Amino acid sequence: MVSIKAGLRGGALAAALAAGGAAQAADLVWARYGDADSLDPHRATSTLSMQVWDQIYDTLLAFDMEGTPGPNMAESWEVSDDGLTYTFKLAEGIKCHDGSDFTAQDVKFTIDRAFGDAPSLTKTSWGPITEVTVEDPLTFTVAMSSKFGAFIPFLADSFSSMICDTNTAGTFGSSTAIGTGPFKLVEWVKGDQVTLEANADFVNRGDPVENPGAPYIDRLIIRTVPEAQTRLAALTTGEVHIAEPPFDDVAAIQEEGELEIMVAENTGQDVFWEFTTSRPPFDDIRARQAVAYATDPQMAIDIIYGGLTNREWCPVARGVFGNDQAFCKRYGYPYDPEKAQALLAEMGYGPDKPLETTMFVWTGGNRHKLAEIFQAQLAQVGIQAGIEIMDIGTMNARVKAQNEDSTSEEPGTFDMMTWSWYDPDILYQLWHSPGAYSGFQNAELDAMLEETRTTIEPEARLEKVQAVIRYLMENAVHIGLYSPGWEWVFAVRPEVSGFKVGPFLHPIFTDVKIEG
Amino acid sequence: MTRFIAQRLLAALVTVWIATIAVTLLVHVVPGDPVRIMYGSFQTTPEELEAIRVRLGLDQPIWIQYAKYLGRLLQGDLGRSIVGDQPVLDILLVRFPMTLALAMASLVIAVAVGMSLGFLAAYKRGTWVDAGAMILAIVGVSMPHFWLGLLLLFLFALTLQWLPVAGGDWMSLILPALTLGLANAAVLARMTRSAMIDIFDQDFVRTARAKGLSQTLVLYRHALRSGLVPIVAMLGLQFAYLMGGAIVVENVFAWNGVGRFAIEAVFARDYPLIQGFILFFATVVALASVIVDVAYAFLDPRIRYS
Numbered sequence: 001m002v003s004i005k006a007g008l009r010g011g012a013l014a015a016a017l018a019a020g021g022a023a024q025a026a027d028l029v030w031a032r033y034g035d036a037d038s039l040d041p042h043r044a045t046s047t048l049s050m051q052v053w054d055q056i057y058d059t060l061l062a063f064d065m066e067g068t069p070g071p072n073m074a075e076s077w078e079v080s081d082d083g084l085t086y087t088f089k090l091a092e093g094i095k096c097h098d099g100s101d102f103t104a105q106d107v108k109f110t111i112d113r114a115f116g117d118a119p120s121l122t123k124t125s126w127g128p129i130t131e132v133t134v135e136d137p138l139t140f141t142v143a144m145s146s147k148f149g150a151f152i153p154f155l156a157d158s159f160s161s162m163i164c165d166t167n168t169a170g171t172f173g174s175s176t177a178i179g180t181g182p183f184k185l186v187e188w189v190k191g192d193q194v195t196l197e198a199n200a201d202f203v204n205r206g207d208p209v210e211n212p213g214a215p216y217i218d219r220l221i222i223r224t225v226p227e228a229q230t231r232l233a234a235l236t237t238g239e240v241h242i243a244e245p246p247f248d249d250v251a252a253i254q255e256e257g258e259l260e261i262m263v264a265e266n267t268g269q270d271v272f273w274e275f276t277t278s279r280p281p282f283d284d285i286r287a288r289q290a291v292a293y294a295t296d297p298q299m300a301i302d303i304i305y306g307g308l309t310n311r312e313w314c315p316v317a318r319g320v321f322g323n324d325q326a327f328c329k330r331y332g333y334p335y336d337p338e339k340a341q342a343l344l345a346e347m348g349y350g351p352d353k354p355l356e357t358t359m360f361v362w363t364g365g366n367r368h369k370l371a372e373i374f375q376a377q378l379a380q381v382g383i384q385a386g387i388e389i390m391d392i393g394t395m396n397a398r399v400k401a402q403n404e405d406s407t408s409e410e411p412g413t414f415d416m417m418t419w420s421w422y423d424p425d426i427l428y429q430l431w432h433s434p435g436a437y438s439g440f441q442n443a444e445l446d447a448m449l450e451e452t453r454t455t456i457e458p459e460a461r462l463e464k465v466q467a468v469i470r471y472l473m474e475n476a477v478h479i480g481l482y483s484p485g486w487e488w489v490f491a492v493r494p495e496v497s498g499f500k501v502g503p504f505l506h507p508i509f510t511d512v513k514i515e516g
Numbered sequence: 517m518t519r520f521i522a523q524r525l526l527a528a529l530v531t532v533w534i535a536t537i538a539v540t541l542l543v544h545v546v547p548g549d550p551v552r553i554m555y556g557s558f559q560t561t562p563e564e565l566e567a568i569r570v571r572l573g574l575d576q577p578i579w580i581q582y583a584k585y586l587g588r589l590l591q592g593d594l595g596r597s598i599v600g601d602q603p604v605l606d607i608l609l610v611r612f613p614m615t616l617a618l619a620m621a622s623l624v625i626a627v628a629v630g631m632s633l634g635f636l637a638a639y640k641r642g643t644w645v646d647a648g649a650m651i652l653a654i655v656g657v658s659m660p661h662f663w664l665g666l667l668l669l670f671l672f673a674l675t676l677q678w679l680p681v682a683g684g685d686w687m688s689l690i691l692p693a694l695t696l697g698l699a700n701a702a703v704l705a706r707m708t709r710s711a712m713i714d715i716f717d718q719d720f721v722r723t724a725r726a727k728g729l730s731q732t733l734v735l736y737r738h739a740l741r742s743g744l745v746p747i748v749a750m751l752g753l754q755f756a757y758l759m760g761g762a763i764v765v766e767n768v769f770a771w772n773g774v775g776r777f778a779i780e781a782v783f784a785r786d787y788p789l790i791q792g793f794i795l796f797f798a799t800v801v802a803l804a805s806v807i808v809d810v811a812y813a814f815l816d817p818r819i820r821y822s
Contacts, residue, residue: 031770037600044600174602190602190610191780192683192772225682225770229666233674234681391783 026218028496028512031225031234031243032487035191040173041161042113042120047420047487047505050158054506055196055220056097057161057179060088060107061152062206067266067319067422067503069156072206073102073180083147083456090138095201096164097184104140108132109165111142122159124429127151127453147454149461150425153321157422158506182215182510194222202510209500209511216498216513235259235491241514242499245491247366251306259491263308266319266503267484269420270312274478276402276412277440281355283412286343288476290355291414292333294340294381297481300373304366305482312483315427315472319503321458322424322465328480331473340381349382358386360415362395365486371416385414392418396437403438418485422504424465428453431472440477517813524809528802535798536589539791540582543574594795595788597781604792607777612796615773618696618765619758621689623751625697626704631747633701634708635740641713649705656702665695665768682770692769696762700754707750708743715743745816752808759800 036052037044044050062072074088094102111132114120127148133141144151154160164178172178177185182204183196198215225231228246232253235243245253245261253259273291275282282288298311312318313328349355361371371387378385390398395415402413419426432449433441448468455461472478484505492499498511551569569575573584588595594604637649668691673681680688715721716739724734761775774793781789 038602040601049600173600174606189772190607191777192610192614192770223683223770224772226767226776227770230669230682230768230770233669236674237677237681239681239683393784 026216026514027221028217028219028242028509028514029221029223029240030507030509031223031231031240033224033226033228033231033244035224036188036194038173039177039185039188039194041159041163042122043173045121045159051505051507052194052222053158053161053179053181055181055183055222055509056177056185057158057163057181058094059156059158059160059162060090061156063153063156063208063422063503063506065208065266065503067268067321069153070206072156073162074155075205077152079456083454084144086142086144086151087135088140088142090140091203091205092138093203094180096166096180097178097199098164098166100164100166101137102162102164102180103137104134105137106165107140107162108134110161110163113163125150125154125159127154147456149453149456150423150428151456153423157504183220186219192224196220196222204510207508207510208502209498209508211498211510213510215510217509220509232491235493238493241493241496242490244487244489247305247308247489250308250489250491253491259493262490262492262499262501264484264488264490264501264505267420267488268317268319268422268504269418269483269485269488270315270317270426271416271418271481271483271485272312272315272478273414273481274399274417274437274439275414275476276399277477278403278406278438279408279412281347281357281411282414284347285476286347287355288414288479289333290340290343290347290381291378291383292340292476292479293336293343294383295374295377295481296335298335300370300377301482303373304370308489309482309484312480314480315469315478316424316465317420317480317483320422320424320426322462322469324466327466328469328473331470333473333476333479337377337381340383344382351382354382354384355411356384357411358388358413360395360398360413361387361389362392362416362418363389367416374416399439400437416481420485420504424452424468427465427468427472427478431468431477440475445471520813521806521810524806528806531802532795532799535795536586537582539794540578540585542791542794543787544578589795594792597789598786599784599789604788607789608774608792608796611772611774611777614771615759615761615775617689618692618762618771618773619755621693622696622700622758622762623755625693626700626754627751628701629698630701630704631708634705635712637705637709638712638716639735641716646709650709653702653705656698657706659699661695661699661762661764662768664699665692665765668695669768683772688769688771692762692765692771695765695768696758700758703754704747704750708747711743711746712739715739718742741815745812748811748815749808752804752811756801756804759804760797 032048034048036049037046038049039052039056041053041057058073060072060074061069063069073091073094075091077086077088079086090102090104090107096102096106111126111129114122114126115129127150128145129142130145131143133143135141162180164180167176167178169176175188182199182202184199186195186197188194197219198217200214202214204212223240225234225240225243228244231240231243232245232249234240235245245259250261254261275288275291277283301309301311310318313325313332314323316322344350344355359371359375361367368387368389371389375385375387399415399417419430428449430436431439431441432446435441445468448464448471451464452461452468455464488505490499490501495515497513497515500508500511502508551565551572551574573581592605594608596603597607633649633652637646640646669681672679672691679690682688721734721739724738759774761773761778763775763779765771766773766776774796777789778793781793
């Protein structure tokens with residue numbers, strides 16, 4: 001149990017601190033603002049957790065740099081004519097970190113566990129799976145009760161991390177974690193650091209990197225350093241090799257040229273406007289459109305993030321199936337304050353009667369500064385928006401509560417929401433009733449969203465997805481602002497080469513080498 | 517003395533017991549359905565929410581919940597966190613030694629610097645030494661921990677490179693301990709000064725001097741020992757406060773202490789974690805006051821007999 005270990009650490013603190021101590025030559029230290037919540041892929045949803053799972057576990061399929069899923073641990077797969085049964089063939093010779101063979105039985109163990117007694121946070125993401133059958137050690141079938149278009153991309157995302165069936169200890173996810181990924185867990189000191197060592201047996205079958213085998217570095221140390229200035233200081237002194245820098249210092253870092261600034265692409269992260277549609281003013285489409293026309297995301301991100309992020313027109317961000325800037329722009333809301341004013345005038349608002357509302361914003365990442373720019377832009381057309389800044393958990397709960405309270409006398413709110421997903425199924429999760437926030441929903445949209453799930457042929461599915469995108473944009477329900485949105489900038493020390501961030505913010509360390 | 521200590525320990529136990537009741541009630545006094553608040557950001561159906569309610573035992577009468585909680589507690593089971601489903605005790609046990617080390621180290625610095633400065637200022641009352649010491653103390657009290665921490669970091673870690681920025685070996689304890697220690701030294705210096713000035717004016721000090729005792733003996737045996745009583749009380753409080761975690765300093769130096777943990781738990785509305793922290797903190801405060809009481813009794817024998 002980790003408690004005993006932790007107790008020992010406490011008993012001999014100096015020794016313990018020294019043990020967690022100075023990095024060796026082939027140790028790569030990566031500092032992040034927070035720690036993983038769990039090493040059990042069924043017990044957490046945060047990016048910080050997923051990025052650790054990426055190193056310990058592997059997935060049946062893998063994304064290429066553009067975000068398209070391809071073979072990985074599974075060499076091939078077939079779908080039955082009715083689209084309800086998938087048959088997968090595993091690659092030979094995959095080894096778990098404890099030396100056991102990784103077989104179809106481990107896949108069954110993983111999926112059964114995700115659907116098991118203790119509520120798994122990924123249960124709904126797996127889709128309507130009814131049964132997993134082991135045909136032979138390298139072959140298994142997955143049966144579904146209905147077609148599920150997001151299944152294949154899901155198998156390339158670390159939410160579907162494959163865990164070995166030897167993970168039966170009560171400590172799994174806490175102090176033990178047996179996978180097949182490029183690194184093995186050595187120790188997790190919660191809140192402080194995850195120590196991983198290279199898995200010599202690792203074979204890269206699908207990750208978009210050059211190294212076909214085990215990582216070049218000996219150990220990967222993932223440290224928690226909450227304060228951005230401290231991370232930068234540690235990068236400067238060489239204590240840390242890779243870290244997210246403070247935004248305000250990025251330009252200076254680039255000018256200095258010592259550290260390399262890397263920007264992740266195709267993160268699937270979408271920052272967007274959404275509204276409390278259950279009561280005035282945003283039960284009226286014109287009020288929602290007015291906000292969209294009155295705000296200029298390009299100007300705001302240019303000021304706050306320089307060239308580090310992109311204007312995002314689509315409700316599903318770059319890297320996600322269905323994302324098409326030209327298509328989305330056609331139905332989008334280019335900055336047009338006059339149009340906004342005209343819509344507001346139609347609704348009876350004007351210089352003497354401004355539209356009053358409140359904007360919810362998720363704390364961190366300079367988003368509050370962005371919100372202030374939007375606030376000023378909105379004020380110019382006569383929308384008085386107060387700003388409330390809160391953590392993401394509170395924001396999720398409050399947005400839902402706002403939508404469920406249709407009788408309140410207070411004006412409805414709107415918010416700068418942030419979501420990240422590897423598939424347009426995010427739209428189903430957000431907007432199919434009851435929806436993640438009990439927000440905008442109706443039978444017509446529900447039916448359209450169901451079709452995006454039950455259509456699995458790519459071309460046909462694209463059509464269904466784009467129909468939903470068009471509907472959400474024309475109805476001003478989900479208005480894309482920018483992407484990427486969080487934790488996407490990395491500063492890398494000059495002696496480090498080969499660091500790569502795959503799509504959906506999955507850092508890959510197998511190519512990494514440290515000079516000197 | 518043994519009886520005195522036993523009495524104080526019993527009182528501490530009662531305090532912790534009351535804390536267990538408060539901790540159980542906590543989930544119920546917060547407005548709204550706790551299960552919905554806790555699991556609000558996850559995709560959960562009403563049936564799943566009900567299942568969670570049953571799993572957490574929140575569907576049962578409150579006294580049964582309390583009895584079960586107490587039963588688990590006696591077995592050392594503080595439950596599991598909602599975020600990440602981690603054993604609460606494990607998380608606390610990782611962070612407790614870190615906080616203890618930081619609190620002790622900064623207290624040592626605070627006492628060494630603060631008391632010497634205060635004592636010196638009192639002894640040299642009205643001189644430039646006194647004025648200088650008190651200006652330093654005001655600067656120390658007024659300077660935000662965050663700023664002082666960053667300044668020390670830039671000086672010792674970045675510019676001089678004598679010490680690590682964060683984490684790593686035991687050397688990384690020095691900067692956060694110095695930051696916290698210097699800030700607390702300032703408070704302590706002011707307290708020590710006023711306590712000692714009071715004492716220096718007392719009759720027994722004059723008597724001690726009058727009977728021809730050496731200056732050292734007067735200061736250390738007579739004045740300091742009496743003057744220590746209020747300072748020890750203050751130290752006890754400061755120690756308890758430090759054990760609650762110094763969030764700002766922990767953040768700057770990436771020190772994995774209890775304070776950061778508590779804030780994270782509150783933000784995540786992670787009740788089992790919050791309960792664990794409150795219980796832990798109540799125990800530390802209760803124990804610290806036992807130690808203060810005993811130290812009091814040791815310094816001032818009258819307290820024992822009253």
